[in-house]
Amino acid sequence: MNIHHPRERLIDDRPSDKAFHVSRDAFTDPDVFELEMTRVFEATWSFVGLETQIPRPHDYITTFIGRQPVLLMRDGEGRIGCFLNTCRHRATMVCPFKRGRQKFHVCRYHGWAYDSAGRNTAVTDKADGQYPAGFDQADRNLLPVARLESYRGLIFASLSADVPSLYDYLDDARTFIDLVADQSPVGQLEFVPGDITYTFDANWKLQFENGLDYYHFNSTHSSYVDILAQRARSGDATGFTTELADEVEGQGSFNFRNGHAVNWSIKKQVRYGRALASDPAGLAEVRSRVGDIRLKWMLRQRNLTIFPNLQIIDISSAQLRTWRPLAVDKTEMTSHCLAPVGESAEARRFRIRAYEDFFNPSGLATSDDNVMYEFCQTGYAARAGHTLGHLRGLDRGQGTRGDHARELGIAPIDDAFGGSGFGGETNFHPGYREWRRLLEGGAMEAADA
Amino acid sequence: MLDRGSPDRPSTASHCLADVERLLFVEAQHLDDKTWETWADLYLDDAHYWVPSWLDEYELVADPDTQVSYIYHTSRAQLRERIGRIQSRKSITALPLPRTLHVISNIVLTERDELSVDARSSWTTHVFDPRTRRQHLHFGTYEHRLVRNADSYRIARKKIVIMNDCIPTVVDFYSI
Numbered sequence: 001m002n003i004h005h006p007r008e009r010l011i012d013d014r015p016s017d018k019a020f021h022v023s024r025d026a027f028t029d030p031d032v033f034e035l036e037m038t039r040v041f042e043a044t045w046s047f048v049g050l051e052t053q054i055p056r057p058h059d060y061i062t063t064f065i066g067r068q069p070v071l072l073m074r075d076g077e078g079r080i081g082c083f084l085n086t087c088r089h090r091a092t093m094v095c096p097f098k099r100g101r102q103k104f105h106v107c108r109y110h111g112w113a114y115d116s117a118g119r120n121t122a123v124t125d126k127a128d129g130q131y132p133a134g135f136d137q138a139d140r141n142l143l144p145v146a147r148l149e150s151y152r153g154l155i156f157a158s159l160s161a162d163v164p165s166l167y168d169y170l171d172d173a174r175t176f177i178d179l180v181a182d183q184s185p186v187g188q189l190e191f192v193p194g195d196i197t198y199t200f201d202a203n204w205k206l207q208f209e210n211g212l213d214y215y216h217f218n219s220t221h222s223s224y225v226d227i228l229a230q231r232a233r234s235g236d237a238t239g240f241t242t243e244l245a246d247e248v249e250g251q252g253s254f255n256f257r258n259g260h261a262v263n264w265s266i267k268k269q270v271r272y273g274r275a276l277a278s279d280p281a282g283l284a285e286v287r288s289r290v291g292d293i294r295l296k297w298m299l300r301q302r303n304l305t306i307f308p309n310l311q312i313i314d315i316s317s318a319q320l321r322t323w324r325p326l327a328v329d330k331t332e333m334t335s336h337c338l339a340p341v342g343e344s345a346e347a348r349r350f351r352i353r354a355y356e357d358f359f360n361p362s363g364l365a366t367s368d369d370n371v372m373y374e375f376c377q378t379g380y381a382a383r384a385g386h387t388l389g390h391l392r393g394l395d396r397g398q399g400t401r402g403d404h405a406r407e408l409g410i411a412p413i414d415d416a417f418g419g420s421g422f423g424g425e426t427n428f429h430p431g432y433r434e435w436r437r438l439l440e441g442g443a444m445e446a447a448d449a
Numbered sequence: 450m451l452d453r454g455s456p457d458r459p460s461t462a463s464h465c466l467a468d469v470e471r472l473l474f475v476e477a478q479h480l481d482d483k484t485w486e487t488w489a490d491l492y493l494d495d496a497h498y499w500v501p502s503w504l505d506e507y508e509l510v511a512d513p514d515t516q517v518s519y520i521y522h523t524s525r526a527q528l529r530e531r532i533g534r535i536q537s538r539k540s541i542t543a544l545p546l547p548r549t550l551h552v553i554s555n556i557v558l559t560e561r562d563e564l565s566v567d568a569r570s571s572w573t574t575h576v577f578d579p580r581t582r583r584q585h586l587h588f589g590t591y592e593h594r595l596v597r598n599a600d601s602y603r604i605a606r607k608k609i610v611i612m613n614d615c616i617p618t619v620v621d622f623y624s625i
Contacts, residue, residue, distance in 0.1 A: 194517025
């Protein structure tokens with residue numbers, strides 16, 4: 001691998017010149033992809049699951065961090081552990097299932113056993129093994145990840161110890177996790193059961209960008225916009241929300257440290273309902289608990305990206321999606337319908353229908369995004385110089401409104417606000433800056449360890 | 450001899466396999482021929498069209514109101530909404546549209562009453578995308594609930610189980 005001066009070659013970031021360009025190679029070069037795996041995905045915090053996915057002792061799920069298989073489970077005392085899903089004997093994947101509940105995981109190859117705390121409890125026929133001296137003292141337990149922490153029930157793991165605390169890593173993006181979690185009377189989030197997995201033949205960063213890209217909505221999703229308009233005319237206004245008269249309509253974003261960002265919009269007239277607003281009693285309960293300002297923000301569209309591979313989209317429904325890059329031009333997506341624990345059956349039904357309507361390869365909006373990523377991937381192969389896709393908002397035409405951040409009590413490192421058609425692109429920048437920092441070796445020690 | 454039914458013999462007391470088979474095959478042809486308005490006409494106004502997701506390796510979603518489905522529609526109007534989106538040529542999932550080929554087999558009837566019959570079948574859909582020159586195959590089972598009116602059947606319910614549920618890019622009514 002030989003990337004000379006990647007700062008100049010992959011990203012051209014000159015704030016004083018109001019320039020920001022991402023090289024086409026970032027999307028097409030297999031060598032960049034290799035570096036992304038070791039220095040980004042396998043070297044910083046990754047979302048691995050919800051605490052509510054493994055509520056009881058011995059519950060487990062399996063997933064991946066970058067390319068590495070992991071087993072996330074609770075031990076007999078209810079403590080959560082996350083381990084590389086590989087037998088210490090001959091590397092076999094210890095647990096082949098997506099989820100379940102077991103006190104012990106027995107490797108099917110030679111029968112080595114591990115308990116739900118990851119401890120090696122049996123080596124088959126050890127006494128007959130003629131093992132060298134020291135074998136008994138050697139660490140044969142499942143290898144834990146370097147760091148494992150939770151925020152509001154969202155569990156993150158890092159294969160590198162060289163990361164800040166999760167709390168500091170998330171920075172004020174935490175507030176936008178709170179705005180989802182606090183919709184629950186018990187402050188907890190859960191996945192509505194039902195697995196959705198899909199792939200697209202394009203680079204993962206197209207998904208990263210799309211989740212922060214307000215600009216594409218009316219063009220990419222014009223067929224969906226037509227459907228929303230038609231439905232609004234037909235008169236069902238369940239869950240529709242309004243803004244106070246003195247709110248200025250527009251679209252904005254906040255940038256946070258470590259690559260995270262959120263975009264949001266203030267619309268006087270929304271053409272879709274929201275699960276939270278579909279249940280007046282539930283809405284009143286939330287208002288009494290969080291107050292008018294937080295509730296107002298809960299009812300606004302918010303697309304949150306936690307770098308490098310978590311997005312929480314809170315619109316008519318809520319989606320939590322993660323991605324696993326499989327190759328420079330192939331990405332596997334996992335999508336969940338995210339829900340507050342304890343919402344009413346009516347609100348839950350509304351949430352599920354709205355989720356199916358919009359998201360997933362079968363939804364009326366996400367399916368267009370997936371195809372668009374593939375159009376982009378094909379287009380990126382053209383040697384047509386740098387693109388002009390990361391510039392909206394660099395000139396701050398309408399300036400920012402610091403009061404948006406102030407009323408939420410957050411201190412973003414940057415923000416943007418414009419008219420309804422703004423769709424700024426500067427909220428992609430923190431992710432790309434963190435990406436470049438990591439690629440340049442911010443986590444080299446961990447990757448090489 | 451195994452009893453596979455035959456065109457001249459009723460497969461249940463009230464329903465002839467050949468009639469049911471014809472409805473299923475006609476539906477598949479409309480999907481492949483992209484005559485989707487006519488396809489939707491095969492459904493009753495309040496038809497249920499359900500594509501459940503999987504809970505895990507073994508269990509399918511059983512309750513659309515508490516679990517996630519790929520698609521859960523409870524009226525023909527919702528099918529027409531999907532058709533309209535594709536035919537508007539505003540959705541790039543339709544630019545260009547893939548060619549599809551449905552194959553249906555292993556039809557087993559269960560009589561409900563004189564006018565209503567359930568049909569379980571096996572299906573495969575071959576999908577070819579002229580844009581990418583990629584092709585893929587989806588396969589699974591259909592569960593139709595058919596209601597006879599005069600001399601023809603209409604679809605009251607259709608449940609589509611997708612066995613290979615890691616979806617390449619897009620899945621819609623025409624590819625399953």
